[in-house]
Amino acid sequence: MSQPTFRGLTWDHPRGRDALVAAAEASDLDLTWDVHPLSGFESTPIEEIAARYDLVVLDHPHLGDALAQGCLQPFDDLVGREQVEAWADAAVGPSLASYVMGGRLWAVPLDAATxxxxxxxxxxxxxxxxxxxxxxxxxxxxxxxxxxxxxxxxxxxxxxxxxxxxxxxxxxxxxxxxxxxxxxxxxxxxxxxxxxxxxxxxxxxxxxxxxxxxxxxxxxxxxxxxxxxxxxxxxxxxxxxxxxxxxxxxxxxLGGTGLSLTARCRATPELLDHVRDLMSGPVQQDFIPAHAGQPSARAAWTSSTVNEPVGDFYLGTLDTVEQAWVRPRHPxxxxxxxxxxxxxxxxxxxxxxxxxxxxxxxxxxxxxxxxxxxxxxxx
Structure with a gap:
């Protein structure tokens, strides 16, 4: 049986692209990442994007339109509540909570920003x-x-x-x-x-x-x-x-971006393991910062190793991200x-x-x- 292929779409900046591409290349998955400008999410209806891609990196205000069109799959059904709760406990500020609607998680916060x-x-x-x-x-x-x-x-x-x-x-x-x-x-x-x-x-x-x-x-x-x-x-x-x-x-x-699985995606155990790996402590604290990314794990934001090369970027803004306002997410x-x-x-x-x-x-x-x-x- 041939290996399933997956297509992902993210935004065209090293912060949104480099870690995802490098992680995919290091995995056994047949996963290709395409990019478009961040403004492309405003100019292209989410249902059109979701019809073409299995994984989509999006901002939390897009959830209302995406859910109204039935474009996404909740992670709760795919990885279980215990995993979702562990991710929530590890996340900085409302970065994970911003992707929860109707009591379900619709994207995982790979990237935290405010x-x-x-x-x-x-x-x-x-x-x-x-x-x-x-x-x-x-x-x-x-x-x-x-x-x-x-x-x-x-x-x-x-x-x-x-x-x-x-x-x-x-x-x-x-x-x-x-x-x-x-x-x-x-x-x-x-x-x-x-x-x-x-x-x-x-x-x-x-x-x-x-x-x-x-x-x-x-x-x-x-x-x-x-x-x-x-x-x-x-x-x-x-x-x-x-x-x-x-x-x-x-x-x-609050800004940042989350990784979502579209309704068309046939998530394999290997793909879900890949998502778990992206959210894991070592990847959040080491791999993502090393590839121009901005992790969402609070442990990375408070790490001296992560902060030292960037002039305490994370520690210097931690109070702000912890108290950031989450935008409305209605259609x-x-x-x-x-x-x-x-x-x-x-x-x-x-x-x-x-x-x-x-x-x-x-x-x-x-x-x-x-x-x-x-x-x-x-x-």
């Missing part, structure tokens, strides 16, 4: 800890915001969390007072940010920080461990996301995220009023939930 602060330590004596410190620094050094693509809404959401409110309510996305404060803060920082940086995604921002001196600090950007490598000429120092006040919650929106959320991000950009640029922006965000949020905005609701 928005954190990024600083060129040679340009900034001390990374700002509170949002007031960020504003003060922006008057003395080039401070950039991550607002390209969906990141405008993600940054807005994180600032709201720091202000004390998690977005995604039943009647509106965020309350008017908190939303106004968040947009005013972002607009103030954007008014002094290097203009070209407003069009850069996280990879673009971090790459520019390592290549020149045009960005000294980004208060919220998804952490990429590859830019913290201490052998770089200009390494980036990653620290916890800003807080409103000393000791308060760092506002951050239609990904489309809402794209549309609302454009509204946030317009407000930050001053193209529309903050009140109008908050109203449009609420309207799109309620539409994604299949509801309409109550007549006369105060903004």
């Amino acid at each position: 928005q954190v602060a990024a600083t060129r330590a040679d340009l900034v004596h001390r990374a700002p800890r509170q949002w007031t410190d960020v504003a003060a620094l922006s008057r003395q050094a080039p401070v950039a915001l991550s607002v390209a693509g969906p990141h405008a809404l993600l940054t807005f959401s994180s600032v709201c969390v720091a202000l004390g409110e998690e977005p995604g309510g039943e009647d509106r996305f965020v309350s008017g007072d908190v939303g106004r404060q968040a947009l005013e803060l972002m607009a103030d920082l954007a008014s002094r940010a290097p203009r070209h940086t407003l069009d850069l995604d996280p990879i673009g921002l971090l790459a520019e920080m390592t290549e020149g001196d045009t960005i000294a600090h980004v208060p919220l950007v998804y952490g990429y461990v590859t830019y913290a490598d201490i052998t770089l000429d200009r390494p980036v120092r990653f620290t916890d996301a800003p807080t409103l006040a000393p000791g308060s919650r760092p506002g951050s929106t 239609g959320y990904v489309r809402f995220q794209t549309e609302a991000a454009e509204v946030v950009r317009e407000a930050v640029a001053g193209s529309i009023s903050i009140a109008a922006a908050l109203g449009r965000i609420d309207d799109r949020h309620l539409a994604a939930l299949g509801r309409t905005n109550p007549e006369g609701a105060a903004r």
Whole structure:
């Protein structure tokens, strides 16, 4: 009997690709990994991707659309509750919990990430800890915001969390007072940010920080461990996301990616063993960091061996990932995220009023939930 073949799809960056490809090549599986841009998940319906691939690396907000289309298999049925609980105990922050819906696990978190602060330590004596410190620094050094693509809404959401409110309510996305404060803060920082940086995604921002001196600090950007490598000429120092006040919650929106098995996948014992191996302690702490990956196991995040070559990237942001906000995962959320991000950009640029922006965000949020905005609701 011939060996079964498997096809996987992941995102086209060393962090999303290298460890998976190397692990597949080292296994006895006939497993091929294809790649596409991270934005491809927003532009291609998940059901089309799942129809072509056996394994798909995705972000947790895609679960709503995927489950509505019956695209994925729960791991509980494949590996058992005891294994799922062991993975949950080992995971950092909500990285595994973000893939649980309806009491079942739909993807395993190979990669953990959240928005954190990024600083060129040679340009900034001390990374700002509170949002007031960020504003003060922006008057003395080039401070950039991550607002390209969906990141405008993600940054807005994180600032709201720091202000004390998690977005995604039943009647509106965020309350008017908190939303106004968040947009005013972002607009103030954007008014002094290097203009070209407003069009850069996280990879673009971090790459520019390592290549020149045009960005000294980004208060919220998804952490990429590859830019913290201490052998770089200009390494980036990653620290916890800003807080409103000393000791308060760092506002951050969870990212990372999970490995899912599609409905078409005929999971063999060998394939499931491969997944278990990817989630195992030795692979999480040794193999994945050695192949440009960002592990999801808390033991890796706290390991001195893992942290030393990357300037304590993990230890420096551990508090933030442990307290990160998990985005909604209902059907239609990904489309809402794209549309609302454009509204946030317009407000930050001053193209529309903050009140109008908050109203449009609420309207799109309620539409994604299949509801309409109550007549006369105060903004």
